[in-house]
Amino acid sequence: MKLAALVLVAACGSTPPSIPAQAERRPIVDSHVHLTYYPVDAELAAAGVLYAVELGAPDRALEEPTALRGLLRSGAMLTRPGGYPLDAWGADGYGVGCADAACVTARIAILADKRVRVVKLALDDDGLDPALVPIAVRAAHARGMKVAVHALSAASTDLAARAGVDVLAHTPVETLSDETVERWKNGAVVTTLAAFGGSQETIDNLRRLRASGATVLYGTDLGNVREAGPSSSEISLMKQAGLDDAAIEAAMTTVPLQYWGFVNN
């Protein structure tokens, strides 16, 4: 998330869309939250969002209790020394800066030892050195962890695919090439359309990634946006990207439950 977007974007049209009926009855999964930054887990759970993935929080929060039924936490993001999010909203432990391979592999080992199941890498200009991305991915996969990236640019999105990254933490905002979209066909993308204003480029990227075969996971970047429940803005923008009610329901419930390995009980 970016500080500049610390408002709920009023991205929906004149009629607020309703949550698809099935999704209301099933536990909802938000695949991108910052509940340490914005601690509204009780409100989320009360609104039916019972599972979430926290993509970026200080390691000290890894063991904190939660009102949710399931919460996967990535710990602090791996970035360059002083890079994003340390240079923005996350100065207080939300990132760990690495400048060489030894630091990267040591960092991954620390997270693996803490039983973290998803690692988050910050890419783009103020993120991890591109040369270190494949090293981080190999180390994480060797320990059975998924890798998520903050990659908003077309170049970073392509780099992530080539390095074998599993999941885009955001739909990229810069128009992707056809080759990059194709490289993501076996990957996953967390929507977060409303968090970045729901531009046509972003909506088109989600549509194209989905058409290529990429797995779509509903996610809001909660903390950046402040809608502590199923986000009508996000759902409206997912519809604009071509998802019908059944596809939205799947992206909010069954698909992420399985993707992240949550046991629904």
Ligand SMILES: [Zn+2]
């Ligand atoms: Zn975020």
